[in-house]
Amino acid sequence: MKIEGRTFVITGGASGLGRATAEMIGQNGGNVAILDLNADLGKATAAELGPFARFFPCDVTSTESIARAVEGTVAWVKETGKELGGIVPAAGIANPGTILDRTGKPFDLSTFDLVIAVNVRGVIDTVRQFLEHLAQVPPVGPDGERGVIVLVASTAAFEAQKGQVAYGASKGAIAGMTLPMTRDLARYGVRVVSIAPSPFRSPMEAMMSEKVKKGLLAAVEFPRRSGEPVEFAALVKHSIENSMLNGSVIRIDGGMRLPSKM
Numbered sequence: 558m559k560i561e562g563r564t565f566v567i568t569g570g571a572s573g574l575g576r577a578t579a580e581m582i583g584q585n586g587g588n589v590a591i592l593d594l595n596a597d598l599g600k601a602t603a604a605e606l607g608p609f610a611r612f613f614p615c616d617v618t619s620t621e622s623i624a625r626a627v628e629g630t631v632a633w634v635k636e637t638g639k640e641l642g643g644i645v646p647a648a649g650i651a652n653p654g655t656i657l658d659r660t661g662k663p664f665d666l667s668t669f670d671l672v673i674a675v676n677v678r679g680v681i682d683t684v685r686q687f688l689e690h691l692a693q694v695p696p697v698g699p700d701g702e703r704g705v706i707v708l709v710a711s712t713a714a715f716e717a718q719k720g721q722v723a724y725g726a727s728k729g730a731i732a733g734m735t736l737p738m739t740r741d742l743a744r745y746g747v748r749v750v751s752i753a754p755s756p757f758r759s760p761m762e763a764m765m766s767e768k769v770k771k772g773l774l775a776a777v778e779f780p781r782r783s784g785e786p787v788e789f790a791a792l793v794k795h796s797i798e799n800s801m802l803n804g805s806v807i808r809i810d811g812g813m814r815l816p817s818k819m
């Protein structure tokens with residue numbers, strides 16, 4: 558599917574990998590609806606990117622909040638004539654914590670619940686509400702394609718480390734929902750691809766200690782560095798443009814396989 562002339566929805570689009578994806582969409586002639594919890598950053602990002610980007614405040618843990626963002630986006634799409642083309646639900650949080658602390662006390666379920674609420678329920682709810690509109694756009698091209706959903710998993714879906722029970726569970730869920738969602742949406746001409754990045758340069762990564770960062774990089778084969786957001790965005794671009802990509806979880810990780818701990 559072509560990016561040009563279409564509107565893509567990016568949650569978490571105010572920062573990191575989501576922001577790089579928004580830039581890529583603009584560079585390729587598409588419009589971007591940036592949905593983010595951080596209203597200041599979201600507004601500033603949309604203003605910096607230019608008229609192809611519009612910010613819609615949204616907390617993906619709230620069905621009503623998503624509904625308002627959907628309404629705003631659909632009205633903008635009508636105004637511009639650039640039909641919906643896809644959804645990239647990139648909003649995510651990590652919130653580490655071991656299931657038992659050093660004294661043998663189990664972690665508080667509220668942390669686990671929040672990670673699942675943002676990274677799993679938030680993804681499903683956003684995709685679900687936008688799909689109602691995406692499934693109705695006129696099919697295009699010889700394949701009758703309507704759109705693409707690019708989910709954001711993580712290499713933690715497969716080898717999450719100590720302290721990543723919640724994050725690993727949430728990203729494992731993204732990997733696990735990729736194929737059934739693909740099968741559900743085939744009849745509508747909507748594809749689903751998941752991308753599973755290793756550590757990429759972003760504010761999320763900047764929060765890690767130097768020791769952890771160094772340890773993580775030691776597990777990368779080549780090139781021994783963090784991924785760059787533009788490299789993530791390039792894979793989103795390819796996932797949108799290559800119609801034979803469907804139902805797969807694609808790792809982008811420089812050959813990295815994470816050990817249990819650093």
Ligand SMILES: NC(=O)c1ccc[n+]([C@@H]2O[C@H](COP(=O)([O-])OP(=O)(O)OC[C@H]3O[C@@H](n4cnc5c(N)ncnc54)[C@H](O)[C@@H]3O)[C@@H](O)[C@H]2O)c1
Nearest residue numbers: 569572573574593594595616617648649711756757759761
């Ligand atoms: N950066 C990495 O190393 C890396 C690696 C693997 C996977 N990922 C995944 O990529 C995605 C983007 O990560 P990033 O590194 O760019 O993170 P980031 O922290 O830079 O950006 C995340 C964005 O999500 C927004 N957000 C958080 N909670 C929200 C909510 N409830 N509703 C709406 N927006 C919310 C934040 O405001 C922020 O703008 C996440 O799903 C993350 O798990 C990142």
